[in-house]
Amino acid sequence: MNKLIKTSDVNDAGHLQIGGVDADFLAKKYQTPLQVFDVTKIRQAVQAFKRVFEEEGVDYEVSYASKAFSCLAIYQVMAEEGAHTDVVSGGELYTAIKAGFPMDKVSFHGNNKTRSELEMAVDNQVGVIMLDNFHEIDLLSQILKEKKAKIKVMLRVTPGISAHTNEYIQTGQVDSKFGFDLGSGQADLALEKVLANPDFEMIGVHAHIGSQIFDVRGFEGCGQKLCELSSHWLEKYGYQCQVLNVGGGFGISYTEADTPLPAEEFVRAIVKEIKTYCSQHEMPVPQIWIEPGRAIVGPAGYSLYTIGSRKDLPGYTSYVAVDGGMGDNIRPALYQAEYSAVLADQPLAEPEEKVNLVGKYCESGDILIKNCPLPKNEPGDVVVLLSTGAYGYSMASNYNRNPRPAVVFAEDGQDKLVIKRESYYDLIKNDLKY
Numbered sequence: 001m002n003k004l005i006k007t008s009d010v011n012d013a014g015h016l017q018i019g020g021v022d023a024d025f026l027a028k029k030y031q032t033p034l035q036v037f038d039v040t041k042i043r044q045a046v047q048a049f050k051r052v053f054e055e056e057g058v059d060y061e062v063s064y065a066s067k068a069f070s071c072l073a074i075y076q077v078m079a080e081e082g083a084h085t086d087v088v089s090g091g092e093l094y095t096a097i098k099a100g101f102p103m104d105k106v107s108f109h110g111n112n113k114t115r116s117e118l119e120m121a122v123d124n125q126v127g128v129i130m131l132d133n134f135h136e137i138d139l140l141s142q143i144l145k146e147k148k149a150k151i152k153v154m155l156r157v158t159p160g161i162s163a164h165t166n167e168y169i170q171t172g173q174v175d176s177k178f179g180f181d182l183g184s185g186q187a188d189l190a191l192e193k194v195l196a197n198p199d200f201e202m203i204g205v206h207a208h209i210g211s212q213i214f215d216v217r218g219f220e221g222c223g224q225k226l227c228e229l230s231s232h233w234l235e236k237y238g239y240q241c242q243v244l245n246v247g248g249g250f251g252i253s254y255t256e257a258d259t260p261l262p263a264e265e266f267v268r269a270i271v272k273e274i275k276t277y278c279s280q281h282e283m284p285v286p287q288i289w290i291e292p293g294r295a296i297v298g299p300a301g302y303s304l305y306t307i308g309s310r311k312d313l314p315g316y317t318s319y320v321a322v323d324g325g326m327g328d329n330i331r332p333a334l335y336q337a338e339y340s341a342v343l344a345d346q347p348l349a350e351p352e353e354k355v356n357l358v359g360k361y362c363e364s365g366d367i368l369i370k371n372c373p374l375p376k377n378e379p380g381d382v383v384v385l386l387s388t389g390a391y392g393y394s395m396a397s398n399y400n401r402n403p404r405p406a407v408v409f410a411e412d413g414q415d416k417l418v419i420k421r422e423s424y425y426d427l428i429k430n431d432l433k434y
Ligand SMILES: Cc1ncc(COP(=O)(O)O)c(C=O)c1O
Pocket: 065, 068, 086, 109, 171, 208, 210, 211, 212, 247, 248, 249, 250, 291, 292, 293, 294, 295, 390
């Protein structure tokens, strides 16, 4: 039995249930490929993070990194849970605005925010802009002057920590496109510029060391680096950081081989590290903000596909193809990410074979799971990839002009369509004939 499946995930009919709704029923009702989220799991993930901070007695914010999955409904759920959110583009910001998400709880990230994106953020008075580089400090200064506006800012720094994860998803090492480098003095210079402009209200410092990280030491190191920087700034400039934002990146299980700490335990370790530093240096404990994306939506997401063709290669392997693939989940092709799968109508069945579970895209690399253990299966069966809630739909494309799937939220036995399936017309609606 797949260890990612708990007995509570299986209903009386022996089918997988998501948010209390039968997965086979969802596949029939909405067709496949289909992305389904268990909203209870999303809420529980936010609440588990909050509980740690409350138990530790520190001021905090849990800011959902919405690049992991962005749509109107997820911002509504985050607003209901009292979470902050971070956005990294005008498009994510627009979606949060249209969802009615409170703008004072938005952090705006990005290494190359455009003038129009920054103007949009200022016009909507987002909670905080994460300043990433000198160009942005100048650009935002100009915009604030023109608009006679003020805004809260934080400086994003690279703490010089290489988290042990795929090289494309590391961000905290010195040689990174994000943030101000500490060692070369860039971060000090950035602070000087920011403090010199009264239109900026500088509230603190941010670092994010990477994503899908299992080793707690990187996070502790990040917390410590931010504390050291904060002491240094107090000593050198008399500037006291109110907020230390340690980013996200908490690893989750995609397969049975992944055994990370529960995500909230990473946070407990960071909080303890910061508290220890502060007590040793007689500093007040600042507000601690975190920005988890994957850990909030990843385990709550399920990708439902229908099995179609099969190719058996004697002496090699078998290819079992589904009606989605790299267009709705690029992660296996891009990062060699691994997933596990079960059949919707018999999630507890023992595997009988290992196959390459492939998609329908015109690429040999369109393999969702290599050597995927599956029970006996046939065309028409619904196969479900687990833990696909983060960076699946949000990185989806229309490659081969395949429409993107529908997304359904399921909670307490109720299902609700939150993103319609794209139609063929959607694919051509912005095309113009030559
Ligand atoms: C600045 C920042 N914050 C938060 C996140 C969220 O990371 P994760 O989804 O791994 O928690 C990212 C993405 O890696 C990021 O770049």
